Amino acid sequence: MLSFFKDYKKFAVVFGFISLIIIILIYNTLNVYQPLPIYQPVMVSTELVDSTIQHQKKYHRIADFSFKNQNGQTVTQKDFDNKIYVADFFFTTCQTICPIMTNHMVEIQKEIMNDNDVMLLSHTVTPEIDTVEQLKRYAVKKGVNDSKWHLVTGDKKEIYQLARKSYLAVKDNAYAGPFDMVHTENFMLIDKKRQIRGFYDGTNNEDIKRLLEDIKNLKKEYD
Numbered sequence: 001m002l003s004f005f006k007d008y009k010k011f012a013v014v015f016g017f018i019s020l021i022i023i024i025l026i027y028n029t030l031n032v033y034q035p036l037p038i039y040q041p042v043m044v045s046t047e048l049v050d051s052t053i054q055h056q057k058k059y060h061r062i063a064d065f066s067f068k069n070q071n072g073q074t075v076t077q078k079d080f081d082n083k084i085y086v087a088d089f090f091f092t093t094c095q096t097i098c099p100i101m102t103n104h105m106v107e108i109q110k111e112i113m114n115d116n117d118v119m120l121l122s123h124t125v126t127p128e129i130d131t132v133e134q135l136k137r138y139a140v141k142k143g144v145n146d147s148k149w150h151l152v153t154g155d156k157k158e159i160y161q162l163a164r165k166s167y168l169a170v171k172d173n174a175y176a177g178p179f180d181m182v183h184t185e186n187f188m189l190i191d192k193k194r195q196i197r198g199f200y201d202g203t204n205n206e207d208i209k210r211l212l213e214d215i216k217n218l219k220k221e222y223d
Contacts, residue, residue: 036189036218039168039196047171048184050164062166062194067123067152067159070135075121075150077194084218085119085190086211088202089163089170089183091126092138097185101202102142104187109148111212117222118215120149123163125170125183127153168196189214192222 041049041056053060062077069075086108090098105120112118124130130138135151138144144151153159160179163170167188173180189198189211198214200207 035221036197036214039199041168044168044199048164048168048186050161053165060195062190062196063162065154065158065162065166067150067154068132069146069150069152070132070139070144071146072132075152079150080119080121080190082117082192083119084117084192084215085121086215087121087123087167087169087188087190088186089123089125089159089167089181091124091183092130092134093126097203101185101187104202104205104208105149106143107208108212109143109145112215113145113148117219122149122151123159124151124153125159125163125181127156127159187211189218191218 037043038060040058040060041053046054064077066074066076086105088101088105090101092098102122105122109120112120124135130151130153132153135153139146139149139151157179160170160181163181163183164172169186169188170184171182173182185202185204187200187202187207188196189200191197197218198211200211202208
């Protein structure tokens with residue numbers, strides 16, 4: 001009888017060990033990193049996409065650009081080479097969603113301050129108002145760190161085309177002029193290949209948490 005229980009004890013230990021291994025394997029299988037989607041124009045609401053690319057299914061990239069930032073420095077795509085960045089569109093005199101969006105960008109800035117792989121880029125949609133001097137005042141007021149976050153202004157047509165054809169981020173305001181636009185609350189996560197990897201509601205706390213988590217996940221692609 002004692003021999004039977006000794007043998008049973010050995011069996012229980014071995015069975016338990018094998019079961020633990022199986023559980024770990026199943027857990028790891030279920031928690032395999034799933035790459036973030038690569039957004040194409042066809043995947044986004046047509047309201048936010050220029051009509052010339054609404055049916056594009058692949059190869060979408062952020063186009064080259066050249067703007068002036070809050071310090072009067074020229075900012076181009078080269079400043080974001082080999083960088084992950086979060087982009088949005090705003091204007092400094094906005095009294096509705098922009099203050100919330102900017103406050104959330106400040107939160108993101110705090111989280112990425114010591115991460116050399118990640119930057120922030122905010123484009124004004126009213127460059128006739130948001131001059132370099134105005135952007136500088138706004139940047140100082142909001143606590144923008146110049147090394148991490150560029151607030152940019154420039155030619156309105158270029159900003160419009162970048163917003164509609166690259167970032168897929170603003171609505172056309174055809175009633176106010178050929179290059180007028182209605183910005184949205186969207187934040188866009190851009191990878192090191194200039195591809196859009198996520199859209200987030202810049203006024204929503206839970207979306208900001210998801211964005212920060214997605215940045216961590218995106219970085220795994222470059223480990």
